[in-house]
Amino acid sequence: MTTLRLPQCQSRIEMTEGQTVLEAALQANVPFPHSCRSGRCGACKSQLLSGEVMMLQHSPFALDASERTAGNILACRAVPLTDVAVAWRNEQVVVGAQARIVALHTMAPDIYRLVLRPDEPIAFSPGQFFEIELAPGITRSYSVASEQGALDLEFHIRAIAGGRASGILVRERELGDVVRVSGPFGTAIGDDQASGPILAIAASTGHAPVQSILISNDGRRVHLVSFARQHDGFYLNGLFTRAAEADTRFTYQAITTGAVARGKSASPLAEAIHQLDCSLLSGQVYIAGPSGFVDAAAALVSARHCLTGAILTDRFELSAAAAS
Structure with a gap:
C-alpha cells in the first residue's frame, strides 16, 4: 500500500x-x-x-x-x-462556501442563467469552473461566465431531461436559497504570463466561459468560432455581435451545423478549423462544450501543422444518471 x-x-x-x-x-x-x-x-x-x-x-x-x-x-x-x-497548481481553492441565489431565469430554451453571491468574494480567472452542491449529495461542475473580479458568480446551465441536478435547479431552487460552492478549478485563460491571441471554439453552454473570457479580456485579440445545430442555439449571439462591432480585437464566427450542403465531404467543424488563419493558432486555443465536440475539435486543431500555441479544453460531461 x-x-x-x-x-x-x-x-x-x-x-x-x-x-x-x-x-x-x-x-x-x-x-x-x-x-x-x-x-x-x-x-x-x-x-x-x-x-x-x-x-x-x-x-x-x-x-x-x-x-x-x-x-x-x-x-x-x-x-x-x-x-x-x-x-x-491552483492554490486558491475555496471549499463548501455558502452562496445565495440572486438570479435564476431562462436565457434560451432549456438554458438557465444562475447567479450566486458567496458570503465572501472568491477569486477566479476566465476558463475556470466551480462545483455547486444544489442539494445534499447532488454536486455538479459548471464553468463561470462572470467577469474576472466580480463579486457574483454567473453560470449557464442546460436543463437535461431526467437530469437530477438540473431538475432540482428548475423545480426546487428559488431566489434567496443558499447552496454551497467549491472552487475555482481548471485552467485559467488569459493570465499574466500568457501571450498571443485567444482562439475560442465553443458549442452549447461552452459559450458561458467564453463570455467570461471576452468581458475580462485586457487587450489581447480574441476570435470566437461558435457552433450550434440551429440558429436559436446561439443564445449569446447578441452579446458577441455587439462586442465584435465595438472592438476590432474581437472577431466572431457563428456556424450552424444542422444542415450540411450536399457534396461536402468535411463536417462544418472540420472545415471551419481547417480554414482558420495560422496566426490564431499561436496563442491559447480554448475549446468548450459537450465532450464529443471538444474531443473532435481538439483533434482537428492538433492536426494543424502551424499550431504553436497551447490547447486548453473544457469538456462538459453528463453524469451517469443523466446520460442513462
Whole structure:
C-alpha cells in the first residue's frame, strides 16, 4: 500500500493498488482541481514533489514530454509506484462556501442563467469552473461566465431531461436559497504570463466561459468560432455581435451545423478549423462544450501543422444518471 501526501491541505492518504492520485484525493474529500478525469484536458496537471508514478494513457496536449521531464503529472492518470507527494497548481481553492441565489431565469430554451453571491468574494480567472452542491449529495461542475473580479458568480446551465441536478435547479431552487460552492478549478485563460491571441471554439453552454473570457479580456485579440445545430442555439449571439462591432480585437464566427450542403465531404467543424488563419493558432486555443465536440475539435486543431500555441479544453460531461 502506498501513501499520497498533499502538502497544500496537509493530507496524508493511504492508497489502494491501481488507484490514481486524483481518485484517492477525491475519495478523501480533498478538493483537488480537475475536470475531465480522463487525461484529456490538463486541469489536474500537478507537480510530483517526490516518489514515482506510472502515467496511464493521456492526450499529448494535456501533458507533453517537456512537461513530464519538468516533473509534471496528470493526477487523473498517475498511479503511484512508491509513496508520493503531489502539489496541484491552483492554490486558491475555496471549499463548501455558502452562496445565495440572486438570479435564476431562462436565457434560451432549456438554458438557465444562475447567479450566486458567496458570503465572501472568491477569486477566479476566465476558463475556470466551480462545483455547486444544489442539494445534499447532488454536486455538479459548471464553468463561470462572470467577469474576472466580480463579486457574483454567473453560470449557464442546460436543463437535461431526467437530469437530477438540473431538475432540482428548475423545480426546487428559488431566489434567496443558499447552496454551497467549491472552487475555482481548471485552467485559467488569459493570465499574466500568457501571450498571443485567444482562439475560442465553443458549442452549447461552452459559450458561458467564453463570455467570461471576452468581458475580462485586457487587450489581447480574441476570435470566437461558435457552433450550434440551429440558429436559436446561439443564445449569446447578441452579446458577441455587439462586442465584435465595438472592438476590432474581437472577431466572431457563428456556424450552424444542422444542415450540411450536399457534396461536402468535411463536417462544418472540420472545415471551419481547417480554414482558420495560422496566426490564431499561436496563442491559447480554448475549446468548450459537450465532450464529443471538444474531443473532435481538439483533434482537428492538433492536426494543424502551424499550431504553436497551447490547447486548453473544457469538456462538459453528463453524469451517469443523466446520460442513462
